[in-house]
Amino acid sequence: EVQLVESGGGLVQPGGSLRLSCAASGFTFSSYEMNWVRQAPGKGLEWVSYISSSGSTIYYADSVKGRFTISRDNAKNSLYLQMNSLRAEDTAVYYCARVTEQLVLGYWGQGTLVTVSS
Amino acid sequence: DIQMTQSPSTLSASVGDRVTITCRASQSISSWLAWYQQKPGKAPKLLIYKASSLESGVPSRFSGSGSGTEFTLTISSLQPDDFATYYCQQYNSFPWTFGQGTKVEIK
Numbered sequence: 001e002v003q004l005v006e007s008g009g010g011l012v013q014p015g016g017s018l019r020l021s022c023a024a025s026g027f028t029f030s031s032y033e034m035n036w037v038r039q040a041p042g043k044g045l046e047w048v049s050y051i052s053s054s055g056s057t058i059y060y061a062d063s064v065k066g067r068f069t070i071s072r073d074n075a076k077n078s079l080y081l082q083m084n085s086l087r088a089e090d091t092a093v094y095y096c097a098r099v100t101e102q103l104v105l106g107y108w109g110q111g112t113l114v115t116v117s118s
Numbered sequence: 119d120i121q122m123t124q125s126p127s128t129l130s131a132s133v134g135d136r137v138t139i140t141c142r143a144s145q146s147i148s149s150w151l152a153w154y155q156q157k158p159g160k161a162p163k164l165l166i167y168k169a170s171s172l173e174s175g176v177p178s179r180f181s182g183s184g185s186g187t188e189f190t191l192t193i194s195s196l197q198p199d200d201f202a203t204y205y206c207q208q209y210n211s212f213p214w215t216f217g218q219g220t221k222v223e224i225k
Contacts, residue, residue: 035214037162045154045162045205047214059212062119095161102168104152104209108161 009112022096030074124217141206
């Protein structure tokens with residue numbers, strides 16, 4: 001069974017940093033592209049970042065480009081999101097999501113809440 | 119960036135009703151469109167991919183259609199478990215984008 005478990009969320013001050021992790025199990029992690037998607041409280045879904053299976057191809061939403069860095073460690077079956085220069089508008093539940101063989105977001109973690117506030 | 123616009127934003131319906139949600143893309147995305155269902159406090163669940171392909175395990179009362187810029191999600195006979203928020207998402211090109219969501223409420 002595919003399992004994705006996010007961690008690392010919490011309360012951080014504006015301008016601060018946080019590193020999210022996503023532990024994957026139940027599949028060959030190194031074979032699949034991964035993504036981060038976020039959802040601000042009471043709002044819709046926003047795609048944040050994509051990383052290819054090898055880590056060689058990366059994309060970001062404009063709203064986080066230059067501040068967030070996605071990475072993966074295939075040996076540790078883990079996905080990461082380094083978030084710097086955090087703003088109040090980055091407050092959201094952050095989900096890691098794996099693509100299916102059809103290249104859509106078919107598997108999601110339970111999410112981790114990031115709150116940016118002084 | 120490709121903008122995705124869903125309508126309506128909220129929909130009130132009764133059990134057994136046929137429900138249709140529309141999603142429009144600001145430019146052609148061929149058939150690279152997915153639909154998700156989300157319930158409060160839960161992660162989204164994939165329903166439909168490639169505009170009209172039903173994800174494994176999803177009830178057949180859900181169907182999708184369309185191509186290019188106009189897409190629809192139809193629930194043929196609304197069930198109590200279907201009251202939720204639905205999102206479309208294009209994966210034709212990065213940045214991937216979602217519609218703003220359609221909340222299906224009990225009438």
